[in-house]
Amino acid sequence: MVQNPQAIIEALNDYNYVADEELATALFLLLKLRKPILLEGPPGVGKTEIAAVLAAWLETDLIRLQCYEGLDLNAAVYEWNYQKQILLLKSAEANHEKMAESEIFSDKFLLKRPLLQAILHPKAPVLLIDEIDRSDEEFEAFLLELLSAFQITIPEIGTIKATHRPYVILTSNRTRELSDALKRRCLYHWIDYPDLDKEMSIVQMKLPDIESELLEQTVAFVQTLRSRKLAKTPGVSETIDWAESLMALGYRRVTAQALHQTLGCVLKTVEDISIVKEENAGLME
């Protein structure tokens, strides 16, 4: 088993994920204390990715629940396959057979959604609850209950307890404040934009064939963009996409033409693109 956070950093490195000491310590606590972890931060910094990497490293499945406003029990936990139940009932009626209630509400008619799947999984899975800030307070309250007891009650069947406690990772883009109760139920980690060195090592890891000059120029450029007030600040995923596109187009350095062609990979609004294009018209050569 994992001895210390340093081992986690090294293990994640093998899966091409660059983690710092802070994140590694938080993950260490996730593994040891089995408390859920809440990852907050701006979009595009690798919050969702860490769940996939963790699942791969622990050699277990990743179960993902994407949150949105109006997410309810039926979409998140379970739903009865009504259509199938009614069809079977009707056909039994036609054949003058009787169907017992336990048969109607049996496992074959139970549609298991992510949260139920997670607690019934044969091996402790990684449960990713993505963008929890997009859901509403009612769902948060329900989640709180689930995360404390790790059991789900289905009225027709009874209470289902978790076979193995999943490793729960919640992510949030901080578009709204989460309820205090939920935040305190979890370990907390804020993932910010990386600094120059860290970002270079991340991009290098994802694109091992990239040339050093191109790497330096792209990362430096995105770093300066982040210091400006933009409508949509680019994240690390944008840097990686941009570098990859430049490589695909055969550029070995960032030239004015390259910038003009590929700026859409980094900046995602018209205003940002026009401002930056104007500024860099004469600069890059």
Added chain:
Amino acid sequence: MKIQAYSTASLSEAIVAFGQFCRSHGLNVGVQETQDALNAARHDVLVYRPIFKNALRAIFCTSPEEQKRYDRLFSLYWDTNPIDLQPDRKNKIAVTGTLQKKNTAALVLLGQGKSNPDEEEEAKNVSGANASERLRKTDFSKIREIDARELEILADRLFKEMALRLRRRMKNRQINGQIHLQRTIRRSLSLGGEPIKLSFKGQKPKRQRLIVLLDVSGSMDKYSFFLLRFVCALRDRFRQSEAFIFSTSLVRITHLLDTKLLNLALINLAQQADNWSSGTKIGTCLETFYDSYGKQTLNGSPVVIILSDGLDTGSPALLHSVMTKIQRKARKVIWLNPLKGMQGYTPTARGMSAALPLVDDFKSAHNLESLLELETILSNV
């Protein structure tokens, strides 16, 4: 409580005391968190101080702001250097102490005993049968001292009734959509199993977000006062309410939207209001709002209410561009201008005319009646 780490007997004790230390400095560290910290300590994670610090940070903090505070507290507690922490009081409205006199907020804001004969004349000129009718129509800035308390009571009652009406309206509105299978089957039980009566899935009414930006400069504070109480009463109706006040700078007062705290806060505000200069920088303040709080609050298409007289000492172009940005993200922008309640007012001031094209509803909100008219707008949102 500044127990230094070296004065405790064992590490466990030191950790528990550290938890209490953090709690006394505003971090939300309860028994559960301390327990988790002790559990973590058992995993030999203490060997290196940075790991220990990171571990406790993940357990004790719930936001990046708390993390910064935690870092300071950590070095204060575990180092042997007793440095004093300076409390951060910039841009925070602290609700200070108890009041000696039992003033109602209304009395203080509406100018204790400052009514002069001319104003009294104007107040009387409002035609109406009984006193409450008259109160509803009187402009807030012209309320006499003796009427202030009555107006407050009347306002509270009417706002409560309005909130109730809005809530009822929400529940009854059901649009026919998909067939609700469970309810249909249930209903068919009494009809021998045939689904003669169909039940439909009503559309879940989405609760809105509300953002209120109030100008509190000069004479605007009286109108802001009543609008704030209005917003408080409607708090349940909206999923998330945020309130800000501005004059030359912007301050967030969402945490004061509890009515009991509100009274004290408004009295403090009134006392500080004299310090504010008369020039209002609407554009700059709105820009501060957009930059600092925009990402957190302008999500989910909120309803934005701005209360201001539109007299901006800053550039109209700035106001126009900020309003454009806000309008794009908001479901509805409502601008309340008390000057509109005056006869013969036209929005010709540069600030007002720059902002007007981006506003969905332009209303007056200068007296109780006009505030209640907002009900129609808000219920149709």
